[in-house]
Amino acid sequence: MINMPERYEINQEIKLKNLILKEFKPIEKKKIKEYIKSVTLKYMINDEEIPSVEDERYNFKVIQYFDFEITDIKKAGFLANLYQESIKTPCVLRFYDNSKELYSLALKRLNQNDRNEIVVTDTVMTETFDLSMSGSVKREVEGALDYSKILNRTNKVNFYLEMFIRSYILKNQKYYQKSRNILESLIWYDRNKMNDIFEKFKNLVMYKEKMKSTIRNSEKVEINKKIREIISELDKY
Secondary structure, X not given: OOOOOHHHEEEEEEOHHHOOOOOOOHHHHHXXXXXXXXXXXXXXXXXXOOOOEEOOOOEEOOEEEEEEEEOXXXXXXXXXXXXXXXXXXXXXXXEEOOOEEEEEEEEEEEEOOEEEEEEEXXXXXXXXXXXXXXXXXXXXXXXXXXHHHOOOOOOHHHHHXXXXXXXXXXXXXXXXXXXHHHHOOOHHHOHHHHHHHHHXXXXXXXHHHHHHHOOOHHHHHHHHHHHHHHHHHHHOO
């Protein structure tokens, strides 16, 4: 459970026709009809208990939580990419089929050329876990999204950012042995530290993945050096 307060509960079913936007390509519209069984707007944080942000970079007045019931959890990646780009508000998308589920989050900012449009800068999909059984992956994922456990409530940007980065670290914790230390630390009260850790973690993941396809020893040595430097920086937290 992600422990959302009752006052944010909406439980409004979204009609399929309203999910098929005119800008979607014909093949995308076809897949939507095939893959989606139902969509519900479950929750919406729309008050000022967590203050909104409206400036040159963000327009965060609400945070929405959607449930997507789909035919196959393997189709979640396609749908997550499509709808995180289409839904202008920060949102948490939960996808589930008859046995599995996962969550999708995305960092968004205003398009500097057109403030009516958004730019998705980063995305994350959690690990897939069993719908009915409460295993460690399910507890970790839902813990990162648990309303009652999010520490940074200075505004909606920071609240969502904390959820996103926690989810990203969880998804990639295999790359850094001390991930648990970060997740349990108090850095979440400081937006600058959150952003710093996120950038370092992204670079760590990039170099670890790059290492898998690197053949030349000289390149491996250089990549290993960068990896050690990043881990040394993360260890300071």
